[in-house]
Amino acid sequence: MSDLPLMELKDIHKSFGNVDALKGVSISINAGECHCLLGDNGAGKSTFIKIMSGVHQPTSGQININGKETEINNPRDAIDAGIATVYQDLALIPLMSVSRNFWLGRELTKKVGPITVMDFEKCNSILMTEMDKIGIQLRDPTQSIGTLSGGERQTVAIARAVFFGAKILILDEPTSALGVYQTSNVLKTIERVREKGVAVVFISHNVSHALAVGDKFTVLSRGETLGTAKSGEIDFQELQAMMSGHKELSELKK
């Protein structure tokens, strides 16, 4: 792992009118690392990832990408910087086929005479290879996303983001609506993606899911960072307690 973080967010503040949603949040994200962002509902997790993905702009604070100070003014900027976000339930369109979903917005095309059409042959064959790599057995690239399980849908969405060159992958509660078996599949996918050198930001309020894949853990509470710990330096009880706000920052920082 290089010393230079892929992305650094320093002292991020965000206010919505009189409400201070974030009051100084800092984290740094490294390639090939799974950074878990933990916090209870209302801790500011979603505001924070919306800043990372360009949906919101910080009121104050600094964002560095590859060591350079960068402004992320809209989702397009984030995507161009290699930041991809997989939202919990807004990732894929259930009525559309897996292939149409995978290529949505970046469809491969070819010319047939004067008209440009989608190159379904190429789209489908690349899709099948990618799905195979990530461990999803598709019967047929034209089957609808709705026929896949919740875990498989998350996996497809992650595979898509990585395929299209995401260097930083933000996963918004990818396991919160899943059963045990599907959760383990998604966690395996995260592992695989991380091994490829992608930085994963894993947002969750489930401590055991985070501990299963996380390299670093940052706990947010009421818009502030309570601290960051490395894997092995902290256990379930401590994280759980911190999320519910019983322990102080000083006890955890080393």
Add this chain to the structure above:
Amino acid sequence: MPTIEKKISLIRSKFSVALLRPDLGAIVGVVLVFLFFFLVARDTGMFSLEGSMNWGIVSSQFIIIAVGACLLMIAGEFDLSVGSMIGFAGIIIAVTSVVWGWPVWLSIISAFVVSMAIGALIGYITVKTNLPSFIVSLAFLYILRGMTIFIAIISTKKTIIGGVTEVAENDWLAPFFGGKIFTGAFDWLAEQGIIQTFVAGTKAGQPVVSGIPMMMVWAIVLIIFAHLLLTKTRFGNWIYAAGGDAQAARHIGVPVNRVKILMFVFTAFCATVFATTQVIEFGSASADRGILKEFEAIISVVIGGALLTGGYGSVIGAALGAVIFGVVQQGLFFIGVESSLFRVFLGVLLLLAVILNTHVRKLITGAK
């Protein structure tokens, strides 16, 4: 025996894939409708060349507006102003050409420009206010119908404006909407005795069917265009996405608003094609033309297997839905059944189609 189980599941999955074709219901419907009328109305001349032309033209009319409504519904929106738009576009053509003396080609182009601009406005208001298009276009149903009658009354003191045939006589654009093609071929067929000729009257000696009316040509061209656009192009992918889940599509970078507005424009285009063919055909425009057409278009699309909630449907299905419409309406006439029963039939068919579609949707999305 795992292999047999595998085979069974493969057969079953192929079967359910076939069931999930959006247009399957409409295909079955068309077959049943033709079978029925073939059995009861064979002797009435319904399936003679002349009779077929009759229900063919009526079906084409339904197809023209159904194609627009289909793409719009797949993109997740409705347009209830289609019927009023038909009346409006017709009156624009008649007023500008007959009353104001514009050349007919300019009148037709103006009608297209104005209608499509209004379509864009309906779309713009819908995406900007986030209101259901149902309500926005309902407002335009009234606005446009009112404007149509108003314009007709202030310019001619009448709601029907005739005289278009005379001014359109040597126009270059009008034949694209009112003429017939392959007339030479039909003359030749008549000479060979393959198709019948009129035996008496002013048209004596001419074939009973003198060519393919442009109405049918437009219907076929629109089906092909819309079907290819939807299923083969990346824009088609965006239409599905905009209707399937607009928010998810936006996150991935699909210009959802642009797609939706363009589909409103396309619907207005189809309505104007319908209006223009009627005005040129009848030589007149009437302010009350097109009433209830918006619902007939939507019903065709739903019979064709599209989901009212968007994101799923087929142009071919919608066209077949329109054919069912046309064949039944004219077929009841051929067999001498009271025509009011047609509406009863439609209502029943609509209900069955919606129930079937809802079931199909559950199958696809895996919802219980």
